[in-house]
Amino acid sequence: LTLEDGLAIKEFCPPVRNVSVIVFPRVGQGPRPIPSAKYQGRESDVNYNGTLPSYEQVEEARIAKGRFYSDAEDLHRAEVVVIGYDLDRSLFPGEDALGKTILIAGHSYQVIGVLEKRKGNILRGEGSDVQALVPYRTYRKHNPNDDEHFIAALAYPGRKDAAEDEIRGILRQRRRVPMDAPDTFGISSAQRIADQ
Secondary structure, rough: OOHHHHHHHHOOOOOOOEEEEEEOOOOOOOOOOOOEEEEOOEEEEEEEEEEOOOOOHOOOOOOOEOOOOHHHHHOOOOOOOEEHHHHHHHHHHOOOOOOEEEEEEEEEEEEEEEEEEOOOOOOOOHHHHEEEEHHHHHHHOOOOOOOOOEEEEEEEOOOOHHHHHHHHHHHHHHOOOOOOOOOOOOOOOOOOOOOO
16 A cells, blocks of 8 residues: 555545655565664664554544644654553653654654553554554655555545445556456555544
């Protein structure tokens, strides 16, 4: 999958409210060192990814302190990061992370937000609270060979099945999958109950 696939889904799928694209190292390309985040002698393993600002809405990421990055910061490849709850506690015990600069995989980022602690599920496993989310284009600038993508789409209420059908159609068309051939991608869906 690609960023362009995600943008096409957002543009051409009326049942889809918003789309987020996450980029990370390609799966199965041999062993890679686990990235770490560092600040003043403290260090922690980190789940380091690039994503679009829409991640905040699509993945229901709640900010405990600060803010999420903007579309402008993504377009201008700003060196900013939003970190998970546990990463904040590991690197900044007893102090405020906002405005501090951390080193992740050899790159400096200013902390602009800290996420609330999350409950685990398939997409929000143990690594979600040691996340370091940077703007999609910033991540690609620093990691041009990382091209594995995950696309998350948020459907309008009551439109999940229609959204899934249209997403499948768009991806099949973009990937030129013949009508009688199976999908060359995977789709899974989850039902969320929105907070009232």
